[in-house]
Amino acid sequence: MLQIEILKVHGSNNDFILIDEITQEYHITEEQRKELALLLCHRETGIGADGILFTMKSERADARMRVFNSDGSEASMCGNGLRTVARYVCEQLEVEAAVIETMKANLSVKKQEDIFPKVHTYQVEISPVSFQLADLPLNLKKENLINEKIEPLSNELLFTAVAVPNPHLITVVEDLEAQLPVQKKLSDYVNGPNDLFPDGVNVSFVKAIEKGHIYVRTYERGVGFTNACGTAMSASSLVTCLLGLNEVEDKIHVYNDGGMVNCVVHQNEQSYQIDLIGNATNVFKATVTIDDQLKSFQMTNKHTFEDENYNYTKLQQYAQEYLKK
Numbered sequence: 001m002l003q004i005e006i007l008k009v010h011g012s013n014n015d016f017i018l019i020d021e022i023t024q025e026y027h028i029t030e031e032q033r034k035e036l037a038l039l040l041c042h043r044e045t046g047i048g049a050d051g052i053l054f055t056m057k058s059e060r061a062d063a064r065m066r067v068f069n070s071d072g073s074e075a076s077m078c079g080n081g082l083r084t085v086a087r088y089v090c091e092q093l094e095v096e097a098a099v100i101e102t103m104k105a106n107l108s109v110k111k112q113e114d115i116f117p118k119v120h121t122y123q124v125e126i127s128p129v130s131f132q133l134a135d136l137p138l139n140l141k142k143e144n145l146i147n148e149k150i151e152p153l154s155n156e157l158l159f160t161a162v163a164v165p166n167p168h169l170i171t172v173v174e175d176l177e178a179q180l181p182v183q184k185k186l187s188d189y190v191n192g193p194n195d196l197f198p199d200g201v202n203v204s205f206v207k208a209i210e211k212g213h214i215y216v217r218t219y220e221r222g223v224g225f226t227n228a229c230g231t232a233m234s235a236s237s238l239v240t241c242l243l244g245l246n247e248v249e250d251k252i253h254v255y256n257d258g259g260m261v262n263c264v265v266h267q268n269e270q271s272y273q274i275d276l277i278g279n280a281t282n283v284f285k286a287t288v289t290i291d292d293q294l295k296s297f298q299m300t301n302k303h304t305f306e307d308e309n310y311n312y313t314k315l316q317q318y319a320q321e322y323l324k325k
């Protein structure tokens with residue numbers, strides 16, 4: 001039997017189960033991490049979440065984050081999740097800034113002023129950024145793909161492929177709702193057995209609302225459609241700068257099905273880095289007791305953070321009002 005304390009969290013309603021392995025000794029094996037994701041993230045039979053965030057000790061940073069999608073696959077990065085881990089670690093250490101080790105980079109995080117009244121807000125660094133197709137990977141006989149067609153996927157859509165460092169395929173469209181069936185079919189294909197994306201890819205359709213304001217809808221690798229994807233919103237902000245729809249260093253308001261975040265794209269000599277600023281909301285905490293086979297669990301001692309949840313709904317209403325304009 002495995003008994004763990006969990007914290008249900010979300011960034012833009014991209015929701016996760018945060019497991020603290022810094023202050024708790026759980027001795028979770030590699031196979032168990034995948035099994036826990038499959039068991040606890042299931043929307044019908046589990047607690048329900050887009051993934052698990054294992055928050056661990058680090059020898060090279062203040063803490064380490066490992067992210068597992070709901071299908072049990074491990075990803076190199078999670079922008080919305082990193083904001084919630086940033087809050088958790090900063091509050092544990094009683095600091096306002098920290099460095100979190102992720103699979104491919106140690107990333108700076110810091111507490112920010114509320115993006116909306118009484119909404120806990122953190123900024124996280126999204127990097128490294130690479131347009132090299134080998135870094136996704138995307139199997140095409142070219143170095144990079146910036147606003148170009150991928151014939152097998154679509155005769156009309158223009159795509160940009162970028163790793164931040166997890167892989168993203170992004171297209172800018174006029175009508176997100178009309179394109180939803182196209183996005184679903186295309187995303188299912190590139191995340192199933194295919195020759196283009198052997199490891200799958202996060203697929204985002206983006207609408208440029210007006211200068212400094214975009215809407216991003218993402219079908220996430222290892223999950224499916226989510227309310228938001230932080231790395232996708234960051235990568236999409238970068239793509240809109242490349243396309244001349246927005247400017248580097250300007251604040252870009254990024255709307256999504258789960259609310260709204262801000263992104264700021266920075267350009268340096270070699271590449272880009274994106275600041276992702278948004279909520280880090282605690283939803284509830286509980287004790288979860290899991291059987292030895294990791295096939296069933298019981299959840300007890302649940303405590304819901306009512307005020308945080310209420311305050312976040314006000315941000316969602318604000319975002320929706322803007323979109324109705």
Ligand SMILES: N[C@@H](CCC[C@H](N)C(=O)O)C(=O)O
Binds near residue numbers: 223
């Ligand atoms: N939702 C996360 C990304 C989680 C990993 C992604 N599905 C992948 O497999 O690359 C985010 O907020 O970035």
